[in-house]
Amino acid sequence: MPFYHKLGKIPPKRHTQFRKPDGSLYSEQLFGTVGFDGMYSNIYHEHRPTQVKEIKKQYSVAPKIAKSNNLHSLRLKGFDVKPEKDYLDSRKTVLTNSDCSIILAAPQKSLKDYFYKNTDADELIFIHKGGGKLRTFLGNLDFKYGDYLLVPRGIIYQIDFDTEDNRLFIVESHRPIYTPKRYRNWFGQLLEHSPYCERDIRKPQELETHDEKGEFLVKVKKRDEIFEMVYATHPFDVVGYDGYNFPYAFSIHDFEPITGRIHQPPPVHQTFETDAMVVCSFVPRLYDYHPDSIPAPYNHSNIDSDEVLYYVDGDFMSRNDIEAGQITLHPAGIPHGPHPGAAERSIGKTETEELAVMVDTFKPLQVTEDGLKLSDGTYYQSWLEE
Ligand SMILES: [Fe+2]
Numbered sequence: 001m002p003f004y005h006k007l008g009k010i011p012p013k014r015h016t017q018f019r020k021p022d023g024s025l026y027s028e029q030l031f032g033t034v035g036f037d038g039m040y041s042n043i044y045h046e047h048r049p050t051q052v053k054e055i056k057k058q059y060s061v062a063p064k065i066a067k068s069n070n071l072h073s074l075r076l077k078g079f080d081v082k083p084e085k086d087y088l089d090s091r092k093t094v095l096t097n098s099d100c101s102i103i104l105a106a107p108q109k110s111l112k113d114y115f116y117k118n119t120d121a122d123e124l125i126f127i128h129k130g131g132g133k134l135r136t137f138l139g140n141l142d143f144k145y146g147d148y149l150l151v152p153r154g155i156i157y158q159i160d161f162d163t164e165d166n167r168l169f170i171v172e173s174h175r176p177i178y179t180p181k182r183y184r185n186w187f188g189q190l191l192e193h194s195p196y197c198e199r200d201i202r203k204p205q206e207l208e209t210h211d212e213k214g215e216f217l218v219k220v221k222k223r224d225e226i227f228e229m230v231y232a233t234h235p236f237d238v239v240g241y242d243g244y245n246f247p248y249a250f251s252i253h254d255f256e257p258i259t260g261r262i263h264q265p266p267p268v269h270q271t272f273e274t275d276a277m278v279v280c281s282f283v284p285r286l287y288d289y290h291p292d293s294i295p296a297p298y299n300h301s302n303i304d305s306d307e308v309l310y311y312v313d314g315d316f317m318s319r320n321d322i323e324a325g326q327i328t329l330h331p332a333g334i335p336h337g338p339h340p341g342a343a344e345r346s347i348g349k350t351e352t353e354e355l356a357v358m359v360d361t362f363k364p365l366q367v368t369e370d371g372l373k374l375s376d377g378t379y380y381q382s383w384l385e386e
Contacts, residue, residue, distance in 0.1 A: 002188035008240025041243030075379035094371030099276035130166030139204025175274035257285035299337030314353035
């Protein structure tokens, strides 16, 4: 996150002696991105964070591709994804390309038996159902319905869920996920026209420090494989850190919509970006107020991006028969737009309660076997007149 955060105990000067009550040194770790040019944090551990006892297993979790080249508009029934006990097993990649993956998950159990780390992708976890606590080695974040949890690559974490009824929409991105640059000034501060500001971003507040030796299983994801690594010290042994690289939470309910006299284009909904995709939030808002305005969107050609919409809640005014938990994929190359009757139906409406998350990827998405299983097969014909 492009602002400074400090948690726990740190010495007054970096890279200097920082000693425990018994006189021994804490172990400093620089946790940085983009070589030494990007955001970083300086972390102080009870033990050296390098103590790997064993790498037990290495196995593929690469999604199986069903359609590598897709020109069908698809509707995926996301709530048909079966709940599973284990957090990692529950994550089903439904769409993927070399930059990012779209994952649906319905985990029933908290992640407590092992720790998890994604080494080469940032994870944006949208909480559709459920609540609990994201526990990381850089502090904890409480979460609930509507939260985006941004977990930068390399963060070791566990998740506590309050109940077994959880639904997650996850974007795994090999490119770093940032807030949109056009909403930041040259110091990184969010500008006045940004739909959210620093006060809306929740930083880790509670640091768990476990000074323990033993055997600690960390499942580490790298290049679509899981490495089961056994660490000799507890991964949550940080006594303090400061810097810019840490997990954070932002609620979609804190996104302030930008509206206008006539239909505003999707970039006004933009919430996050990488150099390979954007993530937008469609939130309850007043409709366009020109006397002749048509609130439903116009037909549009996403000529050079695939468009994924994940429907969260409310009525989706431009769509017939779309339900919460469903994904629509409108691939690059063909236009899409309101369903028959939706444009007329929208005229005179003053507001919408719709809540949705959109991901536009600049490279085409492949459809996985898990994704195709959720498809109704007929959505691409849904624009035909009756
Ligand atoms: Fe669209």
